[in-house]
Amino acid sequence: MNKAFSTIKFYVNSVFGFSGLFRDLKYDKKKAVKTLGLIILILFSFSGLITMFTAFNIKMYDLLKPINQQGLVVLNTVIISTAFTFFLGILTVIATYFLNQEGDIILSLPLKPWNLFIAKFAISYLSEALFAFVIMATGIIVYGVKNGEGVLYYINSLLITLTIPIIPLVIGYFLITPTMKFGKLLKKKDFIMYISGFLAIGIGVIFQYLTNQMANFDKNPEFIMQKLTAPNGLIDSTSKLYYPAVIAAKAIINNGKLESFIYLIIFIAIALCALILLLFTMSNIYYDTLIGSTEVQKSTKRMDEKQLKKTTKKRNLLITLVDRELKLMNREPVYFINGPMVIFLLPIIMGASIYFQKNTFLFDIKKVMNHPDFSYYLNLISIGVIIFLGASTSIAATCISREGRAFEIIKSLPINPKLYITAKIIHGLVFGILAAAIILIMDLALFKIGIISLLIILITSIILLTMIFIIEIFAELKWPKLNWDNPQKAIKQNINGVVGILGTMGFVAIFGAIIVRLNLKSNWLYIALILIPLIISSILYQKLLSYVDKRFYEIEI
Amino acid sequence: MITINNVSKTYSRGKVKAVNSINLEVKKGEIFGFLGPNGAGKTTTIKMITGILKPDEGQIFVNGINVVEEPIKAKQQIGFVPDNPEIFNRLTGIEYLNFIADIYEVDGNQRYEKINELAEIFEVKDALNSSIGSYSHGMKQKLIIIGALIHNPPVLILDEPLVGLDPKAAFVLKEMMRKHADNGNTIFFSTHIMEVAERLCDRIGIIKKGEIIFTGTLDELRQIRKENDSLENLFLELVDNE
Numbered sequence: 065m066n067k068a069f070s071t072i073k074f075y076v077n078s079v080f081g082f083s084g085l086f087r088d089l090k091y092d093k094k095k096a097v098k099t100l101g102l103i104i105l106i107l108f109s110f111s112g113l114i115t116m117f118t119a120f121n122i123k124m125y126d127l128l129k130p131i132n133q134q135g136l137v138v139l140n141t142v143i144i145s146t147a148f149t150f151f152l153g154i155l156t157v158i159a160t161y162f163l164n165q166e167g168d169i170i171l172s173l174p175l176k177p178w179n180l181f182i183a184k185f186a187i188s189y190l191s192e193a194l195f196a197f198v199i200m201a202t203g204i205i206v207y208g209v210k211n212g213e214g215v216l217y218y219i220n221s222l223l224i225t226l227t228i229p230i231i232p233l234v235i236g237y238f239l240i241t242p243t244m245k246f247g248k249l250l251k252k253k254d255f256i257m258y259i260s261g262f263l264a265i266g267i268g269v270i271f272q273y274l275t276n277q278m279a280n281f282d283k284n285p286e287f288i289m290q291k292l293t294a295p296n297g298l299i300d301s302t303s304k305l306y307y308p309a310v311i312a313a314k315a316i317i318n319n320g321k322l323e324s325f326i327y328l329i330i331f332i333a334i335a336l337c338a339l340i341l342l343l344f345t346m347s348n349i350y351y352d353t354l355i356g357s358t359e360v361q362k363s364t365k366r367m368d369e370k371q372l373k374k375t376t377k378k379r380n381l382l383i384t385l386v387d388r389e390l391k392l393m394n395r396e397p398v399y400f401i402n403g404p405m406v407i408f409l410l411p412i413i414m415g416a417s418i419y420f421q422k423n424t425f426l427f428d429i430k431k432v433m434n435h436p437d438f439s440y441y442l443n444l445i446s447i448g449v450i451i452f453l454g455a456s457t458s459i460a461a462t463c464i465s466r467e468g469r470a471f472e473i474i475k476s477l478p479i480n481p482k483l484y485i486t487a488k489i490i491h492g493l494v495f496g497i498l499a500a501a502i503i504l505i506m507d508l509a510l511f512k513i514g515i516i517s518l519l520i521i522l523i524t525s526i527i528l529l530t531m532i533f534i535i536e537i538f539a540e541l542k543w544p545k546l547n548w549d550n551p552q553k554a555i556k557q558n559i560n561g562v563v564g565i566l567g568t569m570g571f572v573a574i575f576g577a578i579i580v581r582l583n584l585k586s587n588w589l590y591i592a593l594i595l596i597p598l599i600i601s602s603i604l605y606q607k608l609l610s611y612v613d614k615r616f617y618e619i620e621i
Numbered sequence: 622m623i624t625i626n627n628v629s630k631t632y633s634r635g636k637v638k639a640v641n642s643i644n645l646e647v648k649k650g651e652i653f654g655f656l657g658p659n660g661a662g663k664t665t666t667i668k669m670i671t672g673i674l675k676p677d678e679g680q681i682f683v684n685g686i687n688v689v690e691e692p693i694k695a696k697q698q699i700g701f702v703p704d705n706p707e708i709f710n711r712l713t714g715i716e717y718l719n720f721i722a723d724i725y726e727v728d729g730n731q732r733y734e735k736i737n738e739l740a741e742i743f744e745v746k747d748a749l750n751s752s753i754g755s756y757s758h759g760m761k762q763k764l765i766i767i768g769a770l771i772h773n774p775p776v777l778i779l780d781e782p783l784v785g786l787d788p789k790a791a792f793v794l795k796e797m798m799r800k801h802a803d804n805g806n807t808i809f810f811s812t813h814i815m816e817v818a819e820r821l822c823d824r825i826g827i828i829k830k831g832e833i834i835f836t837g838t839l840d841e842l843r844q845i846r847k848e849n850d851s852l853e854n855l856f857l858e859l860v861d862n863e
Contacts, residue, residue, distance in 0.1 A: 367715065367750045369737075375715055376722070376733040384723040388712070395711040395752075473708055476671040477724045478696035617692060620674055 068179045075183040076190065078549075079163065098543075102559040105566060110198050117144075117202035125210050134207065136299060139313035141203025142228065143302050146309055148199055149192040150232035151267050156188045157236045158260040161244065161353075163187075163550070177351035178343045184350070185233065185339070192229035200225040204316070217319040220328060224312045230335035231308055234342045241346045244353045257397030261405055268409065269416040308334055385479075385487030390494070392466070393459065398551040399466060406456040407499045411506065433511065437585055442507065443517050444579060447593070448572045450503050450525035451532065454496035458555055460533035461564025463488040464544040465554040469621060471546050481616035482609045485541075489533050489605075496529040524593045531601040532571070534608050536564045541615045622807055623647040623670060623776060628679030630665055639665040641831040642679070647809050647824075649775075652802045654822035655811040658860055662831040663811040664704055667780045670809065671701045683776050684807075697725065700774030704781045704811075706761035710754035714745065714764050717753060718771060725772035732771060739767040742793055758785040766794060770801075777801055779810040783817060795821055815853040825852075829860055 077083045081099075088096035121137050128134045161184075170180070204221040207213070244256075303310045308331060315327035367375075379387075393399045432438055455461070467474060474484070500522050507513045507521070539560045548554050555561055579589070625645040631638050640662040647653040657663050668674040670681055672692045681688045686695040709717060715736075722732040740746040743763040753761060762785045769777065777798070783791045798821065802808050812818055818825055819839060827835040835842060842855050850858075 366747050372715070372737060372749070373733055376719060376736060377729045378727070378732070379719075379723050381723060381726075384720060388709075388720055391716065392709060392711050469705070470708055472668070472673045473703065475673045476696065476699070476701045476703070477721070478693045479724055480693060617672065617675055617689070 067175055068182055071175060071179045071183040072186045075163075075187055079160070079187050080190065098559055102557065102562060105559070105562045108566070114198060114202055117141075117199060118206060121203045121206040122210075125206055129210075134211065135313065135317040137203050137207050138316050139303065139309065140299055141200055141207075142224070142309045142312045142316075143299065143306070144203075145196045145199040145225075145228055146232055146306060147302075149196050149229040150235065151270065152195055153188060153192050153229065153233045153236040154240065155260050155263055155267065156191050157233065157240045158256055158263070159552075160184060160187050161240065161256065171355060177347040180354065181343055181347045181350045185237065185342075188233055188236075189229055192233060193226055196225050196228045200228065207316075213319060217316070220319055220324060221316050223328060224315055224331060227332050227335045228312065231338050234335075234338040237342055237346060237350075241350050241353065245349050254397050257401060261397070261401035261409075264401070264409070268413040273416070381480075382483055382487060382490070385484060386490050386494075389463075389487055389491040393491070396551055399555055402555045403457045403459055403462075404495050404498075406458075407453050407495060407502060410453055410456065411502055429510075439511075439513065439517055440585060442511055442513065443521055443590070444576070446503050446507055446521045447525045447528070448576055450496070450500045450521065451528050452568060452572055453499035453503070454492070454525070454529040455532055455536075455568035456565055457492070457495050457499075458558075458561040458564060459495055460488060460492040461536040461540065462555045462558050462561045463491070463537060464540040464619070465546060465548075465558050465560065466551070467544075468546055468548055468551075468554060471544075471619065472621060475617070475619075481612045484616070485537060485608060485612045488537060489530065492533040493526065493530065496526055496533075500525055520590050524590065524597075527594055527597045527601060531597045531604065532564075532568055534601060534604045536560065538604075538608060538611065539563070541612060541619070544619060546619070546621045622649050622682075622684055623653075623809055624680075624682040624685075625666070625670070626680045626682075628666075628669060628676045628681060630662075630669060630674060630677050638831050640669070640676075640828075643828070643831075643833045645826055645833065645836060647807055649807055650802055650805050651823045652798060652808040652810070652821055654818040654825040655809060655828065656813075656815075656818060656825055656856060657811075657828035661828045663828055664780055665831075666828065667778055667809070667811060671699060671778055672696055697772075698774060698776050700769035700772065700777045702762075702765050702769045702777075702779040702782045704784070706758060706765050706785070708753060708761065708765065711752060713752050714749040714756070717764060718749075718768055721768040722771050727772050735771050735773075736767065739770060743767060743790055759787055759790065762786055763790055770797070774806070776807045776809070779808070781811055781813070783812065783814060815851070815856060819852040827856065827859060835859060 085096060085099050088099065121141065124140065125134050125137050128136055163184075200221065204218070204225070208217055208221070311327050311331045311334070315324050315331055318324040318327065393403055435441075464471070504513075504518055504521060508518070513521075543560060545554060545558050545560070578584070623645070624647075625643055627642050627644060628640060629638070629642050630640040643662075643666065655663050655666065665674060669676050670683065670688065672688050672695065675689060683695045684698045686698065688695045709720075712720070718736050719732070722736075727735070736749075737746075740749060743766070745760055745763050745767070748756060748760060753764065756764065762782070766779075766782065769779070779798075782794060786794060795817070798808050798810070802823075822839075824836065824838050825842070826833055835845070837845075839852055839855075842852070842859075843849055846855055846858065848855065848858075
């Protein structure tokens with residue numbers, strides 16, 4: 065048992081770096097503040113979700129209170145939270161299935177398969193527990209405050225919340241572990257990463273559907289409520305499908321009664337039994353897949369003299385550097401899924417959103433297309449979307465961090481820092497242009513925009529993106545995150561990347577708000593949107609070149 | 622030629638002195654072995670010569686070019702093999718070599734001949750089309766060595782180059798180092814294998830706790846210690862006693 069605890073501790077620390085954070089709090093306060101800032105920023109990104117769920121629960125409570133059915137708010141929250149932890153859990157199970165830290169040394173240690181399996185389970189559990197906590201809080205607090213519940217209610221709810229992710233994750237591992245083993249996927253780590261990327265699209269689409277349902281709540285609350293609460297309605301049928309949700313809800317609602325305590329014990333017992341069953345039946349299969357994962361796949365494509373001669377051609381230095389950037393980003397699944405793929409992913413989710421509202425959307429579109437300022441606003445919205453997509457790739461915002469320890473190799477080579485950084489801007493712009501192309505094709509297909517509008521959107525968005533990329537690269541040069549053991553840390557746990565996306569969102573939102581508030585409707589705005597960022601970008605680019613010339617040599621790992 | 626004048630380097634904001642006011646000169650046509658216990662400052666010194674780290678004090682010249690003041694020019698002179706061969710795992714072997722050759726501005730014919738010759742000698746030609754991530758430690762090491770030699774550098778710097786190499790590749794590399802030095806180039810390498818240093822080096826330098834405690838030939842070391850012992854024993858005595 066001790067070995068299992070030590071393994072869990074080791075896994076959790078190496079993935080989440082808790083002990084590193086505590087050490088930093090003691091010895092390196094600046095670094096600790098940065099880490100805490102990143103955590104707060106990530107939590108901030110949940111704020112939209114929290115507001116939406118809370119508003120929904122408040123309305124739901126008010127509608128159900130008169131018929132004394134307000135407990136359904138809790139049941140509904142438990143179901144949503146379970147569904148979320150199940151779908152996101154599958155992604156987490158895949159993403160954490162093979163960890164970089166888990167090399168030959170771990171496999172050579174005298175650990176039982178279940179020790180390793182429970183440690184891996186603990187990692188998935190912690191991230192899902194956070195999700196469950198956020199979603200559950202929206203329903204539990206609304207119900208608790210409105211019903212005037214006491215401390216015991218919140219303690220009860222917390223215990224239930226922490227237990228919720230266990231069963232969905234157990235089901236997730238029951239699905240994924242045999243798939244890895246018998247689907248012979250264990251040697252195709254990259255393939256698995258891409259599959260999880262596509263699953264993320266699916267989850268995004270489902271989430272979009274749910275959001276639209278909640279948004280429609282305002283228009284026809286009684287109808288939606290009936291759909292949810294009627295016999296054989298959504299809540300009823302889901303709870304029949306997954307009865308533990310009803311037990312969990314009863315444990316919370318019947319607070320203060322012995323019944324509540326019994327339900328709590330039953331719910332925890334079911335979760336623990338499920339976990340034990342998983343460990344008992346799947347540990348050996350999991351262990352087999354881990355052993356298989358350390359085998360290396362080699363290409364059998366041999367190179368003959370002719371091919372070698374053909375490939376060994378001298379190229380322009382800038383092209384070489386851009387080519388390296390593209391290859392390293394596009395071939396690393398973690399980078400590709402969280403970077404360039406966003407350009408394809410977000411339009412698909414947006415498309416799904418339009419599809420779910422197609423009746424109202426087409427009606428609204430026909431109405432606004434007749435508006436005299438339609439094309440003016442369409443141009444501005446398109447520019448905003450392209451900028452957001454371009455910045456969401458995190459290409460520029462994580463450009464130095466992604467080098468990791470290989471930055472030392474780069475530094476040992478006679479590379480001109482100015483050229484090196486210019487290649488990084490071009491890399492970002494390649495995908496900026498691709499984002500522009502996708503949006504412009506959508507504009508052409510849906511709204512048949514003219515060539516002048518097309519050029520205005522393209523030029524403005526690319527210039528604005530250049531300005532944003534330069535600012536992001538300044539931040540990367542100043543605070544690069546080069547010391548990492550897992551590429552996820554360079555892109556997903558990098559404060560520069562998070563600030564880059566949120567900052568650009570803020571920039572687009574503030575700019576949009578100013579234009580709408582001040583009712584700016586002049587073609588001069590386009591000229592300003594091109595000229596001002598063009599001047600700023602030129603000045604910043606010059607500043608960046610002189611900064612990188614000095615800073616490049618100062619960065620040490 | 623490598624000249625190191627009064628070079629110091631500290632870590633953790635001056636709390637840890639990794640290298641303390643060291644002076645060294647490695648001549649043209651010479652193989653210089655850099656020895657020392659773990660954590661003595663070998664890799665830090667090598668990283669400063671190659672421009673990866675910036676010295677806090679002092680100056681380093683590679684063939685008369687100041688590494689800090691003219692880094693690009695100085696690095697053009699160097700071929701470098703780091704101690705850890707973890708490099709761009711997502712590139713294929715040939716892509717990596719072409720990238721390095723482009724950076725050193727090696728023309729098409731010369732790079733083809735060099736890659737062809739060295740890949741054949743180190744027996745990695747069949748793997749050039751595979752991604753570096755699928756290579757073994759030794760194969761990665763071989764690829765980096767080919768990359769370091771692709772522009773025929775006047776100064777070759779190697780940090781523990783023999784770690785992970787099979788006996789044949791290790792033999793080939795030692796032969797190559799000798800030949801490269803005999804052609805008038807400078808070789809600076811760190812190692813823990815005393816037999817290699819004893820057989821291969823024209824001169825050695827021993828560093829301990831960031832300070833150079835000996836530079837000279839093996840005979841000079843024997844004269845100082847007044848013992849006709851192996852380098853291994855002399856090294857152990859020197860490091861323990863100093």
